[in-house]
Amino acid sequence: MHVLILTEGSSQIGFGHITRCTSLYQAFELFGAEPFMVVKGDKSARTVLEGLSYEILDWQKGWKAFRESLKDFELVVVDSYLAPKELYEDIANLKPTLFIDDYNRLEYPKGVVLNGSVYAPELAYPRKKELIYLLGGKYIPLRRAFWSCPTLRIRKRLRRLLITFGGDDARNMTPKVISFLRKNFPSLEIFVVVGGGFKNREEILTLRDQKVKVFERLSAEDMKALMLSVEVCISAGGQTSYELARLGVPAILVAVAENQLLNCEGWHKVGFARYAGWWEDKELFERLGKYLQEFINYQERLRASRIGKSLVDGKGALRVVKFVLMAFRKGLSYPSL
Known part of the structure; x- marks a missing residue:
């Protein structure tokens, strides 16, 4: 399975999104998938992307042109504070999607929403058909070094x-x-x-x-x-x-x-x-x-x-990836929260 990870990171906004996406990237690799990361950012992001397959590209600004490349992937991960809701909806209509959230930023379309924050279960996420939430510290994605x-x-x-x-x-x-x-x-x-x-x-x-x-x-x-x-x-x-x-x-x-x-x-x-x-x-x-x-x-x-x-036991990335691969491969339904 080919997995596309869309995120952002730079010297201006920091590298936190890239770090946790790296955690999922490593977990996807462990489960036999082939991830590829596209980062909206500057050249400073390269310092935290070593060893990964990636491209530095403003996928949000150039979405119309970039959209065509989704045909090469079976699953998409999106981790962004900047992308508009319309873009999320377009991706979800095209491919099974995992959305990473921190504070209930928007009403997400169909797919899986991941918020591994310690406070996540207390957020008032809306109940919605065809949407699954993975919430709390047991799902926080950490880099491979912290798995054991x-x-x-x-x-x-x-x-x-x-x-x-x-x-x-x-x-x-x-x-x-x-x-x-x-x-x-x-x-x-x-x-x-x-x-x-x-x-x-x-x-x-x-x-x-x-x-x-x-x-x-x-x-x-x-x-x-x-x-x-x-x-x-x-x-x-x-x-x-x-x-x-x-x-x-x-x-x-x-x-x-x-x-x-x-x-x-x-x-x-x-x-x-x-x-x-x-x-x-x-x-x-x-x-x-x-x-x-x-x-x-x-x-x-x-x-x-x-x-x-x-x-936090360090196994969050493994739990998340195992779940989404099983869900999307078997075509499982999306129960409400």
């Missing part, structure tokens, strides 16, 4: 902390957080991840010292190993939060995009992470310090770790 993971040992002392703000850090949060930690928590060893789209790379490199180490061009396996080596992570509130939950690494989240707000609030509510606030909040660093003080307590980190691992 060692058991994290929660260490008594908080000594190492990870900072990661995705592939681009468009809000320039990384140097601000480093400076805050150096001043207020000088004993901590700080590991910093710099993504391929970082425009502030040089500024971050000037902050390196014996306590601040910078890591670049990390594979998913490298990222997993780095996460497992720390006690706490300060992160943006996107896809990385689910990888942290999978491993059981307690997190303090900063929302750097509006689509991360529900995610951050959801993780705070269930107790896995602490939500420090929107990136522009005046009290952001005050809360960041407060929550880091809380995580100095071993029992608080142990509790958060257990909650995260109980909600």
Whole structure:
């Protein structure tokens, strides 16, 4: 089966869509399908597409011309915040379709809607004939490196902390957080991840010292190993939060995009992470310090770790792909929610 994955990602909007689509791409391969990804974005997206079959193309703007290529695929996956409803309807009328959603963005046409977010079951999705919903953390698609993971040992002392703000850090949060930690928590060893789209790379490199180490061009396996080596992570509130939950690494989240707000609030509510606030909040660093003080307590980190691992087991991409392949191959009906 040939599978077309349509998504978007760039240095301006980040790479979260590409990351989770990569998870599905890898799962489709495991089940014997042949996926191909088309990304609306810029050349910076290539940094997170290595090893995949893909094309950088504005498939939305050039839809009329691109539409003809759908004949070569049996199944389509769409993950977009930008594509209009009419385009979704056109795709669904042409091919069986899996739609990836985060916040009930629109009323989807026939097919399968995937929202693996921790808050997804609470959203008021409309009941609709010929539409299936896959909702909640058991369906969150994570990269292959996170399908099988060692058991994290929660260490008594908080000594190492990870900072990661995705592939681009468009809000320039990384140097601000480093400076805050150096001043207020000088004993901590700080590991910093710099993504391929970082425009502030040089500024971050000037902050390196014996306590601040910078890591670049990390594979998913490298990222997993780095996460497992720390006690706490300060992160943006996107896809990385689910990888942290999978491993059981307690997190303090900063929302750097509006689509991360529900995610951050959801993780705070269930107790896995602490939500420090929107990136522009005046009290952001005050809360960041407060929550880091809380995580100095071993029992608080142990509790958060257990909650995260109980909600995300890393098998979401496999569950989703197995379901849609069976459904579309056997022509199963679409029961209402």
